[in-house]
Amino acid sequence: MPAADAAGWPGSCARPDRPAPKTPPPHHRAPDSHAATRPDLALRDFKPDPTAADTRWCGDITYIATEEGRLCLATVIGIASRRVVGWVAADDLRTELVADALRAACRTPARPVR
Template identity: 60%
Template sequence: MNVYPFIEAENARGHGTVTRACQLLGISRTAYYNHRTRTATGGSTRQRTDTALTEKIIAAHDRSRGTYGAPRIRAELAAQGHRHSRKRIARLMQQAGRAGRAPRRWRTTTVPDPAATTPPDLISRDFTTNASDINTRWCGDITYIPTGEGWLYLATVLDLASRRVVGWATADHLHTDLPDQALRNALHQRRPQPGVIFHSDRGCQYTSQQYAHTAHQAG
């Protein structure tokens, strides 16, 4: 318990002397006046060092995008010539509300079907941008988003000419219905003329009969 503010308050009210207050609380006058000196000069040397070190820790933590814990931050600071114990760095990180975070595990979203027929690459890996080619070349992919209730999967359709997302869909599964719905949404939004080339990876969702049927229906 910090009794020094009580002594200062009592002294300010004129209810007694510093000597009497120190006697009642069982501390020495020297300790009290040392505390006042440290407060007036911005804290003890240790406190000032901790403040400066915390700033370096926060900077290193930010550079790691919040992934570094105490061991890796300690190693980075040591490489800069600042050698401190791991326990001290861990303590300061905790006081600053910082903690390491393990990178999220990679999740595979599209897996090739070895039995599926691979369609030809009709755009010949040409992903250049040309504003006059809107609604002529689309591409699609599936990604994932971590949420508090599990993984949310997102399928998108991108117009290569404008780099705009023209259709998308979300679901808690990776069934073909997900990218199929994204393509249907793109068709509904853009209503392109027949002849649009759709490009994707060779994931089983995109090489499925269901997806091919939707694409053929739309021309």
């Protein structure tokens, strides 16, 4: 197991020589009042259903520090299988990154949950 870094997590990317990013101001975090609302098709029910593999997905975006700079990784994960069913990496965060991860997930054949 690798030694813990300055943040206390083994193998994490915390850099003690750089200040932590500041929280954005409240006006940057506020929801867009002009944005269209979308129905909650999952009804906030994220419990896995092994009989319905690959019918509901969730996603995540993470940043990975590399020697060449920051890498953005978008993943799509099957809720029941807990498998990565689609992913895309790029050097910048953009809308297409998430859309490409969803397209990659749609191309992945469904596998049964063990």
